[in-house]
Amino acid sequence: MDDRLFRNAMGKFATGVTVITTKVEEAVHGMTANAFMSVSLNPKLVLISIGHKAKMLEKIMAANKFVVNILSSDQKELSMHFAGQIKDEISVDFVTINDMPALKGSLANIVCNVKSTYIEGDHTLFIGEVTDLLLNDGEPLTYFEGNYGKMIKS
Ligand code: FAD
Numbered sequence: 001m002d003d004r005l006f007r008n009a010m011g012k013f014a015t016g017v018t019v020i021t022t023k024v025e026e027a028v029h030g031m032t033a034n035a036f037m038s039v040s041l042n043p044k045l046v047l048i049s050i051g052h053k054a055k056m057l058e059k060i061m062a063a064n065k066f067v068v069n070i071l072s073s074d075q076k077e078l079s080m081h082f083a084g085q086i087k088d089e090i091s092v093d094f095v096t097i098n099d100m101p102a103l104k105g106s107l108a109n110i111v112c113n114v115k116s117t118y119i120e121g122d123h124t125l126f127i128g129e130v131t132d133l134l135l136n137d138g139e140p141l142t143y144f145e146g147n148y149g150k151m152i153k154s
Contacts, residue, residue, distance in 0.1 A: 008145075011144070011145045011146055012144075012145065014143070015034040015036075015144075016034065016071070016140045016142060017034050017070075017071045017075075017079045017140075017141045017142070017143050018033050018034065018048075018068050018069055018070050018071060019031065019033070019069045019078060019079065019082045019103055019106075020032075020048060020060075020066050020067065020068060020069070021066065021067045021094070021102060021103060022056070022059050022060050022063045022065060022067065022100070022101070023063060023065075023100060024059050024062045028094060028101040029059045030082045030103070031054055031055070031056040031082055032079045032080075032083035033050070034143050035049035036048050043129055044129065044130040045115065045127055045129055045130070046068060046110060046127070046128050046130060047125055047126065047128070048066070048125070048126050048128065049120075049123045049124070049125050049126075050123060050124050050126065051122060051123050052124065053122075060114065060126060064113065064114045065100060065111070065112065065113055065114065066100075066114070066126065066128060067100050067101065067102045067109055067110065067111050067112070068108075068109075068110040068112065069103040069106040069108070069109050069110075070106055070107045070108040070110070070140070071103075071106055071107065071140070072105065072136070072139060072140065072141060073138070073139040073141050073150045073151075074105065074138070074141075075103070075105065075106065075141055076141055076148050077090060078103065079141060079148070093105070095109070097109055097111050097132050097134055098111055098131065100132075105136065105138075106136065107135070107136055107137075107138050108134065108135050108136070109133070109134040110128075110132075111130065111131050112128025112129060113128065113129050113131055114126055114128060115127045139151055
C-alpha cells in the first residue's frame, strides 16, 4: 500500500493537538503529538505513540515520566515550534507540576509515569499512569488533513 494513501486516510481523523514534555537531568524536551488517547479510568491510563526517529523517544525512556499538554486554540505557534515547523526563537512558558515541566496555558496538563512500553512498527507506544492533572478553560486547537483549525460548536 502507498504511504501517502495511508497518511491521507489517517489525516481524515480530526484530532486535538498536544505537546509532550519531559525532563532528563534538568534538561526539558518538548514534542508536538496528536497520537494520544485515554485508555482506562481505573486505573487512570493514557497512551502516546512516539516515532523512532524522534529525540523524544530516548528522553521518555530515560525519564520514565512525561506530561501530555493539550493545546488551546491560542497555542498553534507552540505546536508548530515543538514540531520543528518554525525555526524562529519563541519564548516558551513552562510551569512545574510535581517536578515535571508542563506548558503554561494549556487546556490540560496530564502528568504520567510510564507504566508499559510497546514497540510497534516504527513507533513506540507508551502507556502512562496519570499522577497529576491541571485543567484550564478554553477552546481546543484541532488538526485535520494536515491543517490546524478551531472547533466549531453546533
Ligand atoms: P526536535 O525535532 O529536536 O524538537 C522539536 C522542536 O521542539 C524543536 O524546534 C526544538 O527546538 C523544540 N524544543 C524541544 N525542547 C524544547 C525546550 N525545552 N524549549 C524550547 N523548545 C524546545 N510525532 C510522533 O512521534 N508522534 C505523534 O503523535 C506526532 N504527532 C504530530 C502531530 C502534529 C500536528 C505534528 C505537526 C507533528 C506530529 N509529530 C508526531 C511529529 C513530531 O512533532 C516532529 O517529528 C518533532 O520534530 C519530533 O521532535 P523531536 O523529539 O525529534 O525533537
